[in-house]
Amino acid sequence: MTITTEKALATATELFENWVWKTRTETPEPNRLDVYIQSSEELIPMTVGLRVQRLGYLATITGLDLGPEAGECELLYHFCTAAAVITLRLRIPREGAIVPSLCSVIPSAEVFERETAEMFGVTFHGMKNPEHLYLPDDWPDKTYPLLKDFKPEVLKNLRIQESDNGN
Amino acid sequence: MEIDRQDERFIIPIGPQHPALKEPGHFKITVDGEIITNAVVRLGYAHRGIEKATEARNWVQNIYLVERICGICSHIHAMAYCLGVERLAGVEVPPRAQAIRVIVAELERIHSHMLWFGVVAHEAGFDTLFMYSWRDRETVMDLLEKVSGNRVNYSVNLLGGVKIDIDDQIKDKIYEGLEFLEERTQHYIHVVTNDTPFLQRTRGIGVLTRSQADVLGCVGPVARASNVPRDIRVEAPYGAYQQYPINIVLEQNGDLEARVVIRLKELLECYRIIRDILNTLPPGELTTRMPRRIKEGETILRVEAPRGELFYFIKSNGTDTPERVKVRTPTVCNFLSVLKLAVGHQLADMPMILAGIDPCFSCNDRVAIVDRHQQSSEIWTWQDLRQYGIEYYNGHSR
Numbered sequence: 005m006t007i008t009t010e011k012a013l014a015t016a017t018e019l020f021e022n023w024v025w026k027t028r029t030e031t032p033e034p035n036r037l038d039v040y041i042q043s044s045e046e047l048i049p050m051t052v053g054l055r056v057q058r059l060g061y062l063a064t065i066t067g068l069d070l071g072p073e074a075g076e077c078e079l080l081y082h083f084c085t086a087a088a089v090i091t092l093r094l095r096i097p098r099e100g101a102i103v104p105s106l107c108s109v110i111p112s113a114e115v116f117e118r119e120t121a122e123m124f125g126v127t128f129h130g131m132k133n134p135e136h137l138y139l140p141d142d143w144p145d146k147t148y149p150l151l152k153d154f155k156p157e158v159l160k161n162l163r164i165q166e167s168d169n170g171n
Numbered sequence: 172m173e174i175d176r177q178d179e180r181f182i183i184p185i186g187p188q189h190p191a192l193k194e195p196g197h198f199k200i201t202v203d204g205e206i207i208t209n210a211v212v213r214l215g216y217a218h219r220g221i222e223k224a225t226e227a228r229n230w231v232q233n234i235y236l237v238e239r240i241c242g243i244c245s246h247i248h249a250m251a252y253c254l255g256v257e258r259l260a261g262v263e264v265p266p267r268a269q270a271i272r273v274i275v276a277e278l279e280r281i282h283s284h285m286l287w288f289g290v291v292a293h294e295a296g297f298d299t300l301f302m303y304s305w306r307d308r309e310t311v312m313d314l315l316e317k318v319s320g321n322r323v324n325y326s327v328n329l330l331g332g333v334k335i336d337i338d339d340q341i342k343d344k345i346y347e348g349l350e351f352l353e354e355r356t357q358h359y360i361h362v363v364t365n366d367t368p369f370l371q372r373t374r375g376i377g378v379l380t381r382s383q384a385d386v387l388g389c390v391g392p393v394a395r396a397s398n399v400p401r402d403i404r405v406e407a408p409y410g411a412y413q414q415y416p417i418n419i420v421l422e423q424n425g426d427l428e429a430r431v432v433i434r435l436k437e438l439l440e441c442y443r444i445i446r447d448i449l450n451t452l453p454p455g456e457l458t459t460r461m462p463r464r465i466k467e468g469e470t471i472l473r474v475e476a477p478r479g480e481l482f483y484f485i486k487s488n489g490t491d492t493p494e495r496v497k498v499r500t501p502t503v504c505n506f507l508s509v510l511k512l513a514v515g516h517q518l519a520d521m522p523m524i525l526a527g528i529d530p531c532f533s534c535n536d537r538v539a540i541v542d543r544h545q546q547s548s549e550i551w552t553w554q555d556l557r558q559y560g561i562e563y564y565n566g567h568s569r
Contacts, residue, residue: 063473063499091471110388116503138215
């Protein structure tokens with residue numbers, strides 16, 4: 005019933021190396037497999053592929069800001085089973101990125117997508133509830149705290165304005 | 172259940188202040204009569220921006236920061252972080268240090284499960300059990316204080332080892348404490364499986380089937396109570412768990428009773444493993460040398476916190492501060508199950524269903540129960556809802 009780590013990694017490697025599109029895979033650590041996705045359109049088919057093979061559950065989505073010079077962010081979708089961690093890595097532009105939502109395939113993706121959306125400014129197409137999850141409702145627009153060039157001073161001004169209104 | 176009569180819906184917002192749970196969370200629960208038809212959560216009242224803050228601190232300072240993510244499972248955060256950084260640096264931690272980390276982690280699990288057990292008894296209106304279990308919890312709190320000097324943030328970990336040692340005198344104290352706790356735990360297992368009023372609140376309530384638990388991505392005791400064998404200590408043993416394997420504890424029914432029983436049974440497993448490690452505590456050094464700068468790379472570390480899988484992603488850029496530390500706490504995964512489970516239940520069951528997953532708000536933060544066709548609403552405090560649940564069951568025997 006339960007799949008072993010080696011079996012999971014072998015199945016996933018086979019799945020993605022024979023993928024319809026040319027896909028690069030790497031093994032950064034013995035229990036990990038990183039899959040580099042070329043285009044966001046492949047995300048849902050690949051997730052379905054993983055689910056059909058029963059290769060783990062979506063542990064989380066990690067956002068990485070590669071910096072203003074690179075002009076790119078990276079989304080890491082981690083799927084875990086036994087000790088194996090299969091990561092789908094997707095490069096996206098730093099501004100105005102639109103990525104398909106996984107909610108239709110994996111309902112639990114919603115919380116992770118909402119978090120990534122408010123922290124990195126990624127739009128998830130097809131997400132049911134795009135409201136803030138962790139940040140306050142009056143959080144300033146287009147301010148994404150986990151981007152490298154986020155300046156906390158923005159919030160200081162916000163508080164001053166608020167207290168002015170209160171008076 | 173006629174849930175289509177939208178005009179008769181009623182929304183009960185609970186929170187954000189929870190006088191009973193002592194943590195902020197905002198739930199909006201839509202009800203049709205007594206039946207819950209929808210539940211929504213809003214998190215973030217305890218959001219402190221810790222992931223961002225790690226990028227402005229060096230590797231050592233971050234141990235103290237991540238240890239403060241959660242007040243109940245503080246050690247496991249620091250342990251996961253240290254294991255991750257050590258793996259990135261390619262440093263091998265001495266076996267004695269690994270063993271001591273696991274001992275503290277298991278003591279912490281005991282304290283966390285006992286704390287939760289008291290809370291769930293209180294939510295069920297069984298305050299006698301709550302008082303007894305928290306009295307017994309003091310035993311493990313004293314042990315933790317004896318071992319580390321602290322009751323909450325134990326501050327046991329260092330990069331490359333641990334700060335504290337366990338000598339024969341402390342060993343004897345731990346053996347003594349565990350003996351008492353084991354006897355009490357056996358007694359509690361008997362109580363929760365035989366006490367009729369308590370069973371009325373737990374048996375057959377909030378059932379999460381195996382496939383639901385699997386699809387919703389539940390972790391920890393919630394998943395294991397639904398017979399999903401998900402325990403990182405077993406699946407991907409880290410640190411001293413490689414030498415001291417854990418026996419996975421599973422329950423079949425997936426209801427609240429199973430969630431209570433599984434945590435109590437896990438306590439017995441905690442006692443066993445702590446004794447095993449203490450009996451054969453490896454001699455040797457407590458720390459090893461760590462570089463100040465960590466070489467470039469990424470690592471993923473998964474550990475089993477008291478509430479389930481804790482996930483750390485750490486990226487280093489070769490300097491003395493991390494490039495990114497991503498933390499995914501177990502409660503985030505389990506929250507969704509609460510929202511799904513609640514639908515179709517009596518409003519009176521809500522406190523128990525929510526308490527059943529052992530939510531930790533500061534770990535992950537807010538729940539709102541929302542309805543768009545709201546006609547009227549009333550704000551209840553958690554205390555009101557809890558009281559409502561108890562009174563409801565006093566009047567209705569099933």
